[in-house]
Amino acid sequence: xxxxxxxxxxxxxxxxxxxxxxxxxxxxxxxxxxxxxxxxxxxxxxxxxxxxxxxxxxxxxxxxxxxxxxxxxxxxxxxxxxxxxxxxxxxxxxxxxxxxxxxxxxxxxxxxxxxxxx
Amino acid sequence: xxxxxxxxxxxxxxxxxxxxxxxxxxxxxxxxxxxxxxxxxxxxxxxxxxxxxxxxxxxxxxxxxxxxxxxxxxxxxxxxxxxxxxxxxxxxxxxxxxxxxxxxxxxxxxxxxxxxxxxxxxxxxxxxxxxxxxxxxxxxxxxxxxxxxxxxxxxxxxxxxxxxxxxxxxxxxxxxxxxxxxxxxxxxxxxxxxxxxxxxxxxxxxxxxxxxxxxxxxxxxxxxxxxxxxxxxxxxxxxxxxxxxxxxxxxxxxxxxxxxxxxxxxxxxxxxxxxxxxxxxxxxxxxxxxxxxxxxxxxxxxxxxxxxxxxxxxxxxxxxxxxxxxxxxxxxxxxxxxx
Numbered sequence: 001x002x003x004x005x006x007x008x009x010x011x012x013x014x015x016x017x018x019x020x021x022x023x024x025x026x027x028x029x030x031x032x033x034x035x036x037x038x039x040x041x042x043x044x045x046x047x048x049x050x051x052x053x054x055x056x057x058x059x060x061x062x063x064x065x066x067x068x069x070x071x072x073x074x075x076x077x078x079x080x081x082x083x084x085x086x087x088x089x090x091x092x093x094x095x096x097x098x099x100x101x102x103x104x105x106x107x108x109x110x111x112x113x114x115x116x117x118x
Numbered sequence: 119x120x121x122x123x124x125x126x127x128x129x130x131x132x133x134x135x136x137x138x139x140x141x142x143x144x145x146x147x148x149x150x151x152x153x154x155x156x157x158x159x160x161x162x163x164x165x166x167x168x169x170x171x172x173x174x175x176x177x178x179x180x181x182x183x184x185x186x187x188x189x190x191x192x193x194x195x196x197x198x199x200x201x202x203x204x205x206x207x208x209x210x211x212x213x214x215x216x217x218x219x220x221x222x223x224x225x226x227x228x229x230x231x232x233x234x235x236x237x238x239x240x241x242x243x244x245x246x247x248x249x250x251x252x253x254x255x256x257x258x259x260x261x262x263x264x265x266x267x268x269x270x271x272x273x274x275x276x277x278x279x280x281x282x283x284x285x286x287x288x289x290x291x292x293x294x295x296x297x298x299x300x301x302x303x304x305x306x307x308x309x310x311x312x313x314x315x316x317x318x319x320x321x322x323x324x325x326x327x328x329x330x331x332x333x334x335x336x337x338x339x340x341x342x343x344x345x346x347x348x349x350x351x352x353x354x355x356x357x358x359x360x361x362x363x364x365x366x367x368x369x370x371x372x373x374x375x376x377x378x379x380x381x382x383x384x385x386x387x388x389x390x391x392x393x394x395x396x397x398x399x400x401x402x403x404x405x406x407x408x409x410x411x412x413x414x415x416x417x418x419x420x421x422x423x424x425x426x427x428x429x430x431x432x433x434x435x436x437x438x439x440x441x442x443x444x445x446x447x448x449x450x451x452x453x454x455x456x457x
Contacts, residue, residue: 006125006223007231010210013129017137017206018199018351024179025347031182038187040252041342050188051253060264063428067267070436074274077443078230081281084447092451099440106436115432117425 062114073102128222132209140357145171147413154417175350183346190249197246198348201355204238208362213290215375215397221290229277229287236321236362239355240266243323243330246352247340258339261424262330266321268431273317275439279310279446280370293374300381304371306449309442311371313435315411318363320431322356324412326419327427364408368401375401 040047076098084091109115145160145167152159161167185194211228213221225231240263247259280303284292296302304311320327331339338344341352368374375397377387387393422430 003223003225006129007207007210007225009122009125010129010222011203011207013126013133014203014206015199017133018202021351022195022198022347025183029180029183029346031184035187037184040186040188040250041337042253043337047253051251051256052248054253054256056256056260060260063264063268066432067271070271071267071274074271074278077275077278078281078287081278082285082287084282084450085285088451092447095447096444099444103440110433115428117428 059117066109066114069105070102073098125222129210132222133206136206136209136358136361137354139361140354141171141175143357143360143409144174144353146409147416150410150413151417154414178347178350181346183348184343186251186343189251189343193245193249194343195348197242197249198344198351198355200242200245201239202242202351202358204235204242205355205358205362207235208232209365211289212365212369213293213374214401216290216293220375220396220398224288224290226286226288226291228289229281229292232289232362232366233274233277236359237270239359242355243340246344250340250343252343254337254342255340258330258336258342261336262323262340265323265327265329265427265431268428269317269320269327269435272313272431272435272439273321275436275443276307276310276314276317277370279307279439279443282443282447282450283307289369289374293369293376296373297376297380302371302373302376307371307442307446309438310446311367313439313442314370315363315367315408316430316435318367319412319415320427322359322363322412324356324360325416326422328421329424329427360409360412361405364405364412365401367408368404372404 040051077095080087080091080095087094148170149159149167159167160170163169163173185191208231210222211225211231213224215221218224243266244259244263247255247257247262250256280292281287283303283306284295286292286295292303319325323330329339330336331341336342341349344352373380377383377392377395377397377400380387
């Protein structure tokens with residue numbers, strides 16, 4: 001585990017960089033507070049509604065679900081790829097079967113229009 | 119002590135080079151874009167404009183930093199930190215040279231570490247877009263999240279292609295295999311390289327896939343409400359991510375720190391006239407070439423429309439990268455134990 005210690009130190013240093021910089025700039029920066037400045041920007045017009053309440057397309061959700069399916073599959077591919085030279089033909093056919101099932105689902109999603117963005 | 123002092127020195131050097139490099143990329147980008155458009159570009163601050171990046175950083179440092187009144191304050195502050203930290207953290211495992219001096223650490227799952235850590239950056243973008251309580255930011259953040267996760271899938275397949283050829287997840291080992299085989303992986307993996315780089319451009323929100331920040335429709339996208347130093351971190355994160363993608367492309371496909379034709383021209387690289395050149399020189403040269411490609415893209419291509427972007431990701435790159443993976447696997451199978 002010794003090789004992970006530098007990564008831990010790196011994480012601490014990397015986190016401290018933006019935090020320290022923001023703190024320093026907070027101390028020396030210019031600026032005079034004005035309630036109008038703190039309004040959300042909408043091309044100069046007073047916002048009529050909160051952005052938190054804005055509805056958005058269901059397709060973003062669909063994309064997220066598809067991503068989970070394919071990304072979990074990628075996770076299965078990594079150990080397979082590392083061991084591929086030892087698994088040889090068995091591993092190749094095994095992965096063909098696995099990908100075949102996935103491609104069937106992919107074609108299904110495509111045919112049902114899940115990949116189409118209107 | 120050796121556990122702490124030597125790594126700490128390396129960390130500080132890596133971070134300084136990375137942050138300065140990212141800052142200076144803005145200058146180089148403006149220069150390159152200017153020359154593409156037959157202009158001169160920034161040439162007023164310092165000799166030939168070389169202090170421009172420093173001036174920009176100083177300006178951002180003292181600029182007013184606004185937090186929208188009805189925003190989610192803590193998340194608003196957290197988002198830029200979440201952008202910049204993963205981009206920097208990736209460099210903990212990137213090998214710049216063959217010996218231990220040239221890298222911080224070598225872990226056997228370095229590739230997984232890189233992919234996992236760089237995915238955290240998505241949180242920064244979507245949280246920043248959401249917490250601003252601004253409609254442009256929200257739309258930009260959502261678009262960006264959809265774009266990033268869509269292109270992560272083919273990118274993953276392209277990376278797996280390299281793992282099949284190398285049989286290891288260690289970045290050092292991947293480069294070593296390329297030296298042993300005498301062929302860099304961009305040759306057998308030309309399709310994977312293409313998919314990887316297109317996805318890399320999309321992952322960093324760069325032209326022609328810079329929809330999350332499309333200034334002509336979304337003002338500034340997810341960072342519309344950001345100003346001052348927090349905005350600078352979004353910017354710095356984008357450029358640091360460009361360096362990350364380029365460095366990974368170099369390691370995975372272009373033999374990392376190896377000089378060109380390491381085996382064929384081995385007598386030449388052993389000559390005293392060139393042997394003193396440190397391996398990171400070759401590494402940085404290749405990284406610079408990829409970054410130049412990024413800027414060339416920006417000067418050349420028009421922006422994609424969102425439906426075109428999604429179609430390219432899901433209907434073109436995904437099947438292509440998947441088919442390519444199996445073709446390469448078949449190739450490795452036939453060539454067998456020799457590799």
